[in-house]
Amino acid sequence: MSNSQRGSVRFRNVRKDFGSFTAIHDLDLEIEPGTLVTLLGPSGCGKTTTLRMLAGLETPSAGTIEIGGHDVTRLPANERDVAMVFQSYALFPHMSVLDNVAYGLEAGGQSKAEARENAHAGLALVGLEGYGARLPAELSGGQQQRVAVARALVLEPQVLLLDEPLSNLDARLRRRVRTEIRELQQRLGFTAVYVTHDQEEALAVSDRIVVMESGLVAQEGPPRELYEEPASEFIADFMGEANVLACEVLDIAEGRATVQVGGLRHTLPTRKAARPGPAKLAVRANAIRLEAGGDASLPGRIQSSAYLGDHVEYEVELASGTIFVVDNATTDPLPPATDVSIGFRDRGIALITA
Known part of the structure; x- marks a missing residue:
């Protein structure tokens, strides 16, 4: 894989059926490396299904998905070079913050010492240095969200997937954490695919926005273009x-x-x-x-x-x-x-x- 391809994503004529219902219709979408692209739309538009297919949690009914120039359509989730930040954070409540961040590294074969060293570095990345000994319940909602991001980032994935990552936070905290996520993405230069139904959130964090309607791409482009030049x-x-x-x-x-x-x-x-x-x-x-x-x-x-x-x-x-x-x-x-x-x-x- 060339460095220019690392982190690239391509959906080629992807369709997803659930029985007789088609959730995604012939999706053809390309995401450039190092960009943050938001899938935006109302409930039921297909944005989360698209993210889950990219993560390997759903299998397309037709078409192909490529990550870094490689076809991953039939690969299971654990064999794709992606990491996902869930809406619920999905932290282990009985583990310390450090152990939560180190868990995926140890499961991937790193020694405990190496995993903990990398976990400390991951917490420093998101501004939580010194919080490693705490339990998730001892953190605020925004801090828990940053732990979930750190846990994903230490795996050094080609693509970071974020599924409604701020929906459990209050309005003021959402503004702060979305700024932190955007600054982190720009500083580290990783590719991110972000799902939300919140237009303001999408405008604030995205390089490009893909607005979906009934399983189709209604319009895509830079935030300013979609806001100032709506196509429909x-x-x-x-x-x-x-x-x-x-x-x-x-x-x-x-x-x-x-x-x-x-x-x-x-x-x-x-x-x-x-x-x-x-x-x-x-x-x-x-x-x-x-x-x-x-x-x-x-x-x-x-x-x-x-x-x-x-x-x-x-x-x-x-x-x-x-x-x-x-x-x-x-x-x-x-x-x-x-x-x-x-x-x-x-x-x-x-x-x-x-």
């Missing part, structure tokens, strides 16, 4: 709750489209696939400007408002339906029943082409 209504809604509005594309020139929503015209960057005619516009909640009264080229009426400290959330009724708006102007919130004019900001708006 599903992606626009899933990646940050965009308002999807019917529009008319009036003109396309030099990579920009002029669209009309009601009486409002707006110009925005567009993809090559766009063409004049009826279309849909994905508008983020914070990309909408509200003005009491105004010229009302796109009129609306506030149904409800909620003050949340650093911003105000509004539900605004348009002729075409209700939209959700987030406004950072908190000094004088607009009360319900206020007639408003809708405007769009320069960013946070995308033309849906599929």
Whole structure:
């Protein structure tokens, strides 16, 4: 295996059936070495099944899986050069933290002394030097998660697999631990495949995001591209709750489209696939400007408002339906029943082409 291939992953036309139900449809996906790729999607989309096939815990019904350029499709889990961090951490409660980290090394044939030396180094990697004598129950949830990561990393796998690794942590701790995982991955340069249903988490940690829907890849690409250029209504809604509005594309020139929503015209960057005619516009909640009264080229009426400290959330009724708006102007919130004019900001708006 060449160094350039180590840590690479390739799914070639992989299908997974459970009886008459097809969970994964002809998955063709390539993961470059040294990158963190997140499989993202709602429950039942196939992301965890994909991860389990990569780990060797499920066998594809068709197609091949390669790790480091080698076909591992029929290899059992213990013969694949991967390590998995589970949602539940799966630490042995009766073993010390050091013994938990050393367990896989000893099972792989290292002497006890060598395994413990490497386990100490693994704990230092994740900032837990000096915690080796403690039991898992004596650690916080975030510390237990780091032990699980250390236990996987000391095996020096080609690919680290993380299955909803932060779901058992509170919101503040999730932010801290996801930053630690990302910094560790970038510092050590290992390949990681990360599964989550949390869009914010995926945006924060990933080099690339693969959004899955009903066993298919709905869209893949860098986080910014998926957020700012959703290819479909599903992606626009899933990646940050965009308002999807019917529009008319009036003109396309030099990579920009002029669209009309009601009486409002707006110009925005567009993809090559766009063409004049009826279309849909994905508008983020914070990309909408509200003005009491105004010229009302796109009129609306506030149904409800909620003050949340650093911003105000509004539900605004348009002729075409209700939209959700987030406004950072908190000094004088607009009360319900206020007639408003809708405007769009320069960013946070995308033309849906599929």
